[in-house]
Structures are given as structure tokens and as C-alpha cells.
Amino acid sequence: MSETTDERTARDRISFLRTLRAFRSFRPDPVPQEIIDDILEVARWSGSASNKQPWEILVVRERDTLRSLSSVEGYAGHLAGAPLGIVLIMAGDRAEQETYDEGRLAERIMLAAHAHGIGSSIGWIVGSGRDAAKELLGIPQEKVVRTAISLGYPDEGARRSSAGRGQARKPLGRIVHEERYG
Numbered sequence: 001m002s003e004t005t006d007e008r009t010a011r012d013r014i015s016f017l018r019t020l021r022a023f024r025s026f027r028p029d030p031v032p033q034e035i036i037d038d039i040l041e042v043a044r045w046s047g048s049a050s051n052k053q054p055w056e057i058l059v060v061r062e063r064d065t066l067r068s069l070s071s072v073e074g075y076a077g078h079l080a081g082a083p084l085g086i087v088l089i090m091a092g093d094r095a096e097q098e099t100y101d102e103g104r105l106a107e108r109i110m111l112a113a114h115a116h117g118i119g120s121s122i123g124w125i126v127g128s129g130r131d132a133a134k135e136l137l138g139i140p141q142e143k144v145v146r147t148a149i150s151l152g153y154p155d156e157g158a159r160r161s162s163a164g165r166g167q168a169r170k171p172l173g174r175i176v177h178e179e180r181y182g
């Protein structure tokens, strides 16, 4: 039996979701403004606890700023070679809800970028890096700055050489339970 249009659409969408990967090496080409606008529009529509939308989004294109941000304490070294960085600024009012909201926001930004063939990776800023990032970017002290996302067109050479490395997943049999745990 041949696949219906609905089935093909579902298969394409599932494939799109399943193939989101972290990319940390980018070509220098800038990300076009229309694509950035699209990503931000998707981000704006993320769901959040009690619909508080406890976020602001900082778009960084300046090479020097990205380089400085890449060197604060944390794991966002990939920002140094990215043409674009998106820093998530959380309100800092309700830690538990906002941490969850931030994860959703980050994932949506990455998926919207993926839809345009733009690779991305989360970079976490930790410890002294959080104050350093706020100082660097002029962000008020009371805000939470933890997530910086690198974005850009994937460097195909780097993509090929890292294909399959460190991207394994646990099989469903190890993580899914039916009706009762165990």
C-alpha cells in the first residue's frame, strides 16, 4: 500500500525532530536576518509555566563579544567560532519553573534553526562565568544567564568527521516502562 500524504508528512516531521543534533563547528557565513527573525518568532511562542514567559533573548553577532563569551567559565567554547550566538536571559523569580521553561525555549530555538539547515549547540555558562557574562553583555545582576546557544551553517567537514561520535542513545528497552516501573 502506498504512503498517504498525511503519513509522509508525519514521517518527515518525525525525522526532522529525531535528527536534531548538536553542532559546534560552523562555516563563517552569517545567518540571514529573515532566518533569525523566524527563530525568534518560534522562540516567542514557547510555552512556559503559568504562561509567565520569564525570558529575554540576546542576539550576539559581534565576533569579539562571542569570543569573550566563549572564554568565561563554562562549556560554551564553541561560541568562539560561531557567526551567531543567542543568550537566554531568565527573570530569576521562580527557579524551578524557569529552569524547565529555559530548556523548552532552548530546544525550540534549536529546532527552528534546524528547520532552516542551521546547526546549533547549547553552551552552559557556570560558576563565575555567569557574572562575567552579565558584566560583558550589560545584563542586570538579578537575571539568570546560564544558556548560550551557538548557531551557524554546519561545517560539513567537521560534521562528517564527528558523525556518530558521542551521539549514541540508550535503547528504548532500557528507558521505557509499561503500566508499572520495572
Ligand SMILES: Cc1cc2nc3c(=O)[nH]c(=O)nc-3n(C[C@H](O)[C@H](O)[C@H](O)COP(=O)(O)O)c2cc1C
Residues within 6 Å of the ligand: 020, 021, 022, 023, 024, 074, 075, 076, 078, 121, 122, 123, 124, 125, 166, 167
Ligand atoms: C541541559 C543541556 C546542557 C548542555 N550543555 C552543553 C554545554 O555546555 N556545552 C556543549 O557543548 N554542549 C552542551 N549540551 C549538548 C549535549 O552535550 C548534547 O545534546 C548531547 O551530547 C547529545 O548530543 P546530540 O544533541 O548531538 O545528539 C547540552 C545539552 C543540554 C540538554
